[in-house]
Amino acid sequence: MDKQITAYTYIGEGKVVVNKRLIFYQEKITTFAEFIKSLYKQEQLAYPKFYKMDSLSKLGFISAELLLRNENPGRFKPGSLAVVLANSSSSLDTDLAHQESIRNRSAYFPSPSVFVYTLANIVIGEICIRHGIKGENAFLVSEKFNPGQLQEYVSDLLDNNQAEACICGWVEILGSNFKAVAALVEKDGSLASLKTEYNPLPFTEAALNELMKVN
């Protein structure tokens, strides 16, 4: 069977959509921190380490959380679930916070907990720790969303039996601008389609493009 997108999440423009269903909406966003905290509280996600994450990790973490929330934890064997994420600003949002903390030589107090997030792929680590994922992973950085590259990379992993399924998507944040789209792609999507109301989409470049436009 062809590869399919069996679940997705969209976070952007104040909206949070999971499998076509709007689950959260904030018309006026004051700050990303307030927005993501409200979402975390509404969804009753009990994971205290969330508060210690940087913004990029919070965004990716919640996307994966909503994506996998209804999954049976044992459905994916260890090592069979991959994670491939992409964005355009890498970890710049946190890099700037770190730079600010070391700018003044007379008040030079770099924060270790900020510094540890000055790599974009840490968000993947947070997701993997939370869900016990031990499969392949990659974080791609490109100027614009490149669905062709993402589709090709993930397809290659699945076609070559490096993974049975993959969380893939776009997790971007810089200052007050943020957007995240995460999709669960499976080799055999027929099983997932039986258990959800969401009709799987074929895993194509066009489908990934469509998910980015959810509104």
Add this chain to the structure above:
Amino acid sequence: MDELINKLKKEVIAQLNLEDISVDDINPDAPLFGEGLGLDSIDALELIVLLEKNYGIKIEDPKDGKKIFYSIRTMAEFISEHQKKA
């Protein structure tokens, strides 16, 4: 000492982003690591920064860390002793 303990609790909550924890939730004698607040190694580094930034105290010997950062009370006692010496 109680005043310093309360101040320290507030500073630890802010420095370590312990969002769902209030001053009253922290037992000053409970271990900060392992059980108690369940802090990790990055939190330990943040506490070292806190002492330096807020109290001007540098931990000279890393081996002392285990004793100093055992609980909020041991931290407060260490700060108090240091302030007397200064």
